Amino acid sequence: MENRETMLEVILQAYAARGRGDLEGLLAAFHPEGVFTLVGDAKTLQIAGTVQGHRSLRETFDGFIATFEFVDRQILSEVVEADRAAVHSRLTVRSKDKTWTTDCLDLFKFQGGKIIELTEFADTALIKNMMSGATETGGAT
Numbered sequence: 001m002e003n004r005e006t007m008l009e010v011i012l013q014a015y016a017a018r019g020r021g022d023l024e025g026l027l028a029a030f031h032p033e034g035v036f037t038l039v040g041d042a043k044t045l046q047i048a049g050t051v052q053g054h055r056s057l058r059e060t061f062d063g064f065i066a067t068f069e070f071v072d073r074q075i076l077s078e079v080v081e082a083d084r085a086a087v088h089s090r091l092t093v094r095s096k097d098k099t100w101t102t103d104c105l106d107l108f109k110f111q112g113g114k115i116i117e118l119t120e121f122a123d124t125a126l127i128k129n130m131m132s133g134a135t136e137t138g139g140a141t
Contacts, residue, residue: 002110004080010115011078011087011108019070023062030057031114040124047131048124067131069094076103083110095130102126 010029017025030036032054040048051060072092079086085108092101102123109117 002083002113006113007080007083007085007108007110008078010110010113011085011106014115015073015075015089018061018065019073021065021069023058023065026061026065027054027058029115030054030118031111031116034115035117036060037117037119038124039119039121040127045124045128047127067095071099084108085110093130098130100126100130 014026014029017023017029033052034054034057035050035052036057037050038045038048042048047060047063051057070091071094074090076088076090078088087106087108088103089106090101090103092099094100104120104122107117107119107121108115
């Protein structure tokens with residue numbers, strides 16, 4: 001069983017690294033065999049799906065960092081039990097000179113003090129609009 005405070009600290013460090021665009025800091029939070037899943041239909045949103053291992057995580061996260069700047073993250077709630085955590089966040093994200101605010105839910109599983117699984121539920125329609133450079137969307141600011 002993982003320690004609640006340790007798990008939350010790893011999550012906060014990963015979020016801070018992502019916010020800084022620090023790929024190495026973000027990867028450091030993940031177990032070498034870590035898995036990341038962006039939930040969604042890969043036919044509709046090409047970046048949806050699952051990747052595993054530091055090499056694949058590096059490629060995926062590098063693309064995300066290059067495309068989506070996290071301007072702000074507010075953690076709205078968190079639940080930790082045994083080796084799992086759930087975090088509901090409100091994100092302000094910039095892409096292609098447009099800024100959006102949206103909520104996401106991250107589900108974490110830990111092993112050996114590192115993230116072994118991260119499943120992210122986000123507004124994939126908004127992500128698709130952001131990637132296409134759409135100028136208007138419900139969450140745009």
